[in-house]
Every structure is written in structure tokens, then in C-alpha cells.
Amino acid sequence: xxxxxxxxxxxxxxxxxxxxxxxxxxxxxxTGNSTVAALNNVNLTVKKGEFVAIVGPSGSGKTTLINxxxxxxxxxxxxxxxxxxxxxxxxxxxxxxxKQQKKIRLSKIGLIFxxxxxxxxxxxxxxxxxxxxxxxxxxKEREERVKYLLKRIGLGERMDHLPSQLSGGEQQRVTIxxxxxxxxxxxxxxxxxxxxxxxxxxxxxxxxxxxxxAGESILMVTHNKRIAKTADRIITLTDGVFxxxxxxxxxxxxxxxx
Amino acid sequence: xxxxxxxxxxxxxxxxxxDYELDTNAVIQTFNLAKIYNITxxxxxxxxxGVDIDIKKGEFVSVMGPSGSGKTTLLNxxxxLDNPTTGAVYIRGTNIAHMDDTQRTNLRLNEIGFIFxxxxxxxxxxxxxNIELPMIFAGxxxxxxxxxxxxxxDIVSLSEKADHLPSELSGGEQQRVAIxxxxCNxxxxxxxxxxxxxxxxxxxxxxxxxxxxxxxxLNQTILMVTHDPAVGTxxxxxxKMRDGKIIETVITKN
Numbered sequence: 001x002x003x004x005x006x007x008x009x010x011x012x013x014x015x016x017x018x019x020x021x022x023x024x025x026x027x028x029x030x031t032g033n034s035t036v037a038a039l040n041n042v043n044l045t046v047k048k049g050e051f052v053a054i055v056g057p058s059g060s061g062k063t064t065l066i067n068x069x070x071x072x073x074x075x076x077x078x079x080x081x082x083x084x085x086x087x088x089x090x091x092x093x094x095x096x097x098x099k100q101q102k103k104i105r106l107s108k109i110g111l112i113f114x115x116x117x118x119x120x121x122x123x124x125x126x127x128x129x130x131x132x133x134x135x136x137x138x139x140k141e142r143e144e145r146v147k148y149l150l151k152r153i154g155l156g157e158r159m160d161h162l163p164s165q166l167s168g169g170e171q172q173r174v175t176i177x178x179x180x181x182x183x184x185x186x187x188x189x190x191x192x193x194x195x196x197x198x199x200x201x202x203x204x205x206x207x208x209x210x211x212x213x214a215g216e217s218i219l220m221v222t223h224n225k226r227i228a229k230t231a232d233r234i235i236t237l238t239d240g241v242f243x244x245x246x247x248x249x250x251x252x253x254x255x256x257x258x
Numbered sequence: 259x260x261x262x263x264x265x266x267x268x269x270x271x272x273x274x275x276x277d278y279e280l281d282t283n284a285v286i287q288t289f290n291l292a293k294i295y296n297i298t299x300x301x302x303x304x305x306x307x308g309v310d311i312d313i314k315k316g317e318f319v320s321v322m323g324p325s326g327s328g329k330t331t332l333l334n335x336x337x338x339l340d341n342p343t344t345g346a347v348y349i350r351g352t353n354i355a356h357m358d359d360t361q362r363t364n365l366r367l368n369e370i371g372f373i374f375x376x377x378x379x380x381x382x383x384x385x386x387x388n389i390e391l392p393m394i395f396a397g398x399x400x401x402x403x404x405x406x407x408x409x410x411x412d413i414v415s416l417s418e419k420a421d422h423l424p425s426e427l428s429g430g431e432q433q434r435v436a437i438x439x440x441x442c443n444x445x446x447x448x449x450x451x452x453x454x455x456x457x458x459x460x461x462x463x464x465x466x467x468x469x470x471x472x473x474x475x476l477n478q479t480i481l482m483v484t485h486d487p488a489v490g491t492x493x494x495x496x497x498k499m500r501d502g503k504i505i506e507t508v509i510t511k512n
Contacts, residue, residue, distance in 0.1 A: 070382075072381060072423055072425040073426075098421075105382045106382055115376060119378060121367065130391070
């Protein structure tokens, strides 16, 4: 399909209360003579305001899934439909022009990574501001939004600090603010607590729960089954296949109790 | 009482300046640089324990040592990413402790280019946009940004992948984007922290060869930290570190 055809591809109507639909996602990697299916027919729907956790060991396909949903990588086949206007206009990532994909990546999806991915030579403020600069927002709008988010997440006093002057938990709070800065449809978090100790992990999950209660939609992949239980739904990914789904909603205070 | 303290502070500051013998040819000089972390009361770790170095324009210097020897701490001090407990860092004759916030920001953006082990590219931005970033923050005009992006993409041989995302690039390619990003504001010093740490031997050597070319052809001053002796010996001068100190200086045949 050429660029022109992609640009004119029609949107589909979807349930306005749904943020994201992934259908029949398949992604395979070939190394030498062997082919590995990182995603083998994955189907997923995330509703507005829902917190979904996907658990699985390393190599189960979690990061591939996040990268595909985040338009950082593309499935071999299948659809990834976002409710782009929030009112039920569904657009498939594969049907978008490069420009539309870029817009989605920058302003409709908030990505959070295990290793924070902050730019070390920029302050917390500047790191959060970055996606807004690229999205050509005005300096006034940027300053208001960045200050609001950093204050809300408890970093109001540390806005001018560099990543190297912040703890791991603080750095991850900067990336959460950065993910929220362009008011995305959904937060996609890849092992957001992978580098953090238990107490800091709990604090980060508390922030996710607060965001969920404020109406944000969150999809988190993790190998940490305990923290996954705080999500509304927990889906197990094994060798590229969803093998189990259960209800969560466990209070954060209870996750380390047996 | 307060006045006394202030006077004492001034006295110390002036004393520091007097004591340091500045080398006018040096791009980087450190004097008795130390970083001490107080873990709990009475327990301290000396990540850096009195480091003096002197690096001249166009030199390619490596710092080698096991993990925990203080290498990264040293780079962070020189790059104004962290503050020393005692001692001083001079970049082209200016003590960075005496710089205000604007000067330090300017230093990080314009005087020093950084590359890191994990590349630290922004995942949602293309190679071109990642390279452009420090120039946006440095306030360069669009035309100049485009010119420099193209120039440095060419230097690191990635012109054809300019619009690729980091996830679509190999580790070696990502590190080359990071090098182009570090150079785009034409810094006087390139600081590299374990630039080959995530790469296989062949890809790692390609990166080191590229650094050496930049050093020889652009007269780029480079300070590189590595734990790999094969990488470290490719610099002109190798500083060996252990327990926060430089224990040996090796002049290689390069």
C-alpha cells in the first residue's frame, strides 16, 4: 500500500469507551534457521480508564507487544486500532501515513520504560517539556503544563535537577510526567518498576492507581506478579500467546501479604 | 558569627584558585577531585579520592578500571552532571563550580558532547530528530540545525537511515546516532562513558575507529571511560583507575 492509499484509508467506528483494540497480532523474528513467534495471534481491548497488566517472563513477547502498540515497531499482521478522537473514530496504525504515526507516537501514546530513557544533559523540566517542543506547543503552554505535572507528582522542588541528581524513583516520576505531558489516550509502561526497590515500586504503582482513578488508561507489562494484581485485569503472556486472564484490583497495601 | 563564616568561605575559595596551577593548553583540568558519599553516619564511600588530570586540545584519553573504581563519577564531575565534594574541575580555564546555572547549561549543551553506554536516545524520535535535539535546546535556527544534522549523519555514515526510529536501528547504529547528537553543537570535548559496553567486539571496534577518526580528522578532544583493555589501549593515553584514584598512566603507541 502506498502513502496515498494509506492516507485515504477510512476510519472505522468503534465503541467510544474503548481506547485501544489489538486484533490478531503476529510478529515473528528469524535468527539463523529458526523462527520465533514473539506475538502469536494476540487480541486485546483496553477501555477508557482501565488499568491492564500483562505479565510474563522475559522472552514472552511483552516488550514486542508494547513496541507494536506504541508504534515503535510493527506487527507482521494484525490490526492496532486507536480511538484517536476519543469519540469512537478508530484508526489502524498500519493504515496511517508516517506523519500520522508520528503524531500518535508523540501525543496520543505516553511511553514509560524500565530504564527511564531520560536525556542525561537535560533537567527534569526539559525532559518533560521535550515531547511538547517536538509537537510545536507554545512556550507558555509548555511551561504551565510541565510545572503542573511535576508539582502534582511531587517533584516541584526538583524541576531543575539533572537525571544524575535524582534517585531511580524520582527519574521514573519524571518519565511518568513526560508520558502525560501531551495528554495521551493511553499510558504504555514497559517494566516501569524493573530497576526499583520494593518501597519505590509501591510508590510508583500508587501513582498509576491515582492516574487510573483520575481517568487515565494504562497498559503495563511486567514480570512482577505482585504489583500486577493491583491492576483491573491481569493477562498472562506465554511464548507470544495470552494464556490466562484474571481480575485484579488488589489494594496496594496487600500485595506483599500472603 | 555569620560574617566569620562568610569570610572563611571566601578565603577558602580564593585559596583554591591560588593553589591551582592552570595549564593554558588544557581543555580539561581537575585538581584533587573527590566525591564522598555518606552511606550512614560514620560510613563513607570515596567514589573519587583525589584525582588530578590534564587533557589538552586534540588528545584522545581513555580512563580504565573495574566497575566501582570511580570512572563514571569522574566523567559526571567533568561534564557538570554532578558536583564534587572537594577539588575543582576547569574546562578551558574556567572553574565549573564558579559557573551559574545558565553557564552550566551552556557547558553541557555546547562545550561538552556526551555519549553513553545505553545510547540514551529518545525512543519516539527518529535518528534525525534525536540529533537535532541539543541544537533546539541551544537555540540554533532551523536552517543551521538541518545543515548540522545532515553533516553529522554523513560523518557517522547514517544518512540513509535518518528517518528511522532507534528501535529500527542496531546497537552500533544507535551509538552512531548518539555520537552525531553529541557532536552537533560542535563541542570542544567529547565525553564517552563505556561507548562499547553494549556492543559485540566487531561493532565495538567500529565505534572506537569512528572516535579515532573524529579525533584525527576533526582534532576532536575525547575522554573515554571503558573497562575493556582492548578498547582503552586504542587511545593515545590511558589512565588506570582503582578505588577512586588514578594509579597509572600509560602512553600507548597510537
